Amino acid sequence: MKLTILGKYGPYPQGKNGACSGYLIRQGDTKILVDCGTGVLGRLMEICDLKTISAIYLTHLHFDHTSDLLPMRYLLDDLNHTLKVYTHLEDTPWAKTLLEHKRFEVHHVDENTNLQIGELKLEFYKMQHPVTNHGVLITGNKRLGITGDTVFCDNVLRLASKSDYLLADCSKPIGFKGPHMSADKALEIVDKTGVKILATHVTPYQSPDEFFNGNDAIIAVEELKTYNL
Numbered sequence: 001m002k003l004t005i006l007g008k009y010g011p012y013p014q015g016k017n018g019a020c021s022g023y024l025i026r027q028g029d030t031k032i033l034v035d036c037g038t039g040v041l042g043r044l045m046e047i048c049d050l051k052t053i054s055a056i057y058l059t060h061l062h063f064d065h066t067s068d069l070l071p072m073r074y075l076l077d078d079l080n081h082t083l084k085v086y087t088h089l090e091d092t093p094w095a096k097t098l099l100e101h102k103r104f105e106v107h108h109v110d111e112n113t114n115l116q117i118g119e120l121k122l123e124f125y126k127m128q129h130p131v132t133n134h135g136v137l138i139t140g141n142k143r144l145g146i147t148g149d150t151v152f153c154d155n156v157l158r159l160a161s162k163s164d165y166l167l168a169d170c171s172k173p174i175g176f177k178g179p180h181m182s183a184d185k186a187l188e189i190v191d192k193t194g195v196k197i198l199a200t201h202v203t204p205y206q207s208p209d210e211f212f213n214g215n216d217a218i219i220a221v222e223e224l225k226t227y228n229l
């Protein structure tokens with residue numbers, strides 16, 4: 001399994017070099033795009049043909065995880081192609097604006113859903129965020145957990161304990177008060193579960209790299225880098 005970081009910043013990008021959340025997971029011919037925030041579409045186009053994407057999964061519908069789906073429709077029109085989009089059921093004006101479109105075939109998921117998409121299996125874990133957010137466990141020849149956005153909670157640990165790698169929203173500065181995990185929570189997750197952490201959702205210009213230096217179990221992810229899991 002391979003994981004490419006298309007964007008790691010939130011809630012807005014870091015100047016010209018940083019994009020918001022977007023992750024490409026590949027095994028064999030199966031490609032799943034998880035989240036599609038600001039700046040992700042252009043980077044995805046540099047890596048692969050949109051027609052070869054097996055499905056998109058949206059952890060939640062905040063703008064910094066979804067906004068590039070809007071211009072993506074124009075590209076899908078040009079390609080005359082429809083994409084499968086998986087996310088939870090949300091009855092809000094924004095969910096309708098974002099997802100009700102002829103180029104998206106939308107399927108709803110919850111904690112009871114088990115999906116097989118090509119060579120990859122997906123199951124979902126409800127997290128704690130101001131809007132509904134499901135983390136996902138993607139299983140291929142390795143097990144990759146992705147938290148989406150969340151504070152520290154039991155389901156973060158449940159997901160971590162089933163994962164070889166956890167791509168986690170745990171990069172906020174120590175003392176951060178808000179609906180994300182601060183960097184010290186990454187250490188706690190490692191201590192409690194033994195998972196390897198890939199730390200993401202970085203506040204622009206406030207990198208957690210220095211805090212993680214010297215800890216082999218935690219990687220502060222780099223944009224446009226592909227990790228062979």
Ligand SMILES: [Zn+2]
Binds near residue numbers: 060062129149
């Ligand atoms: Zn969010």
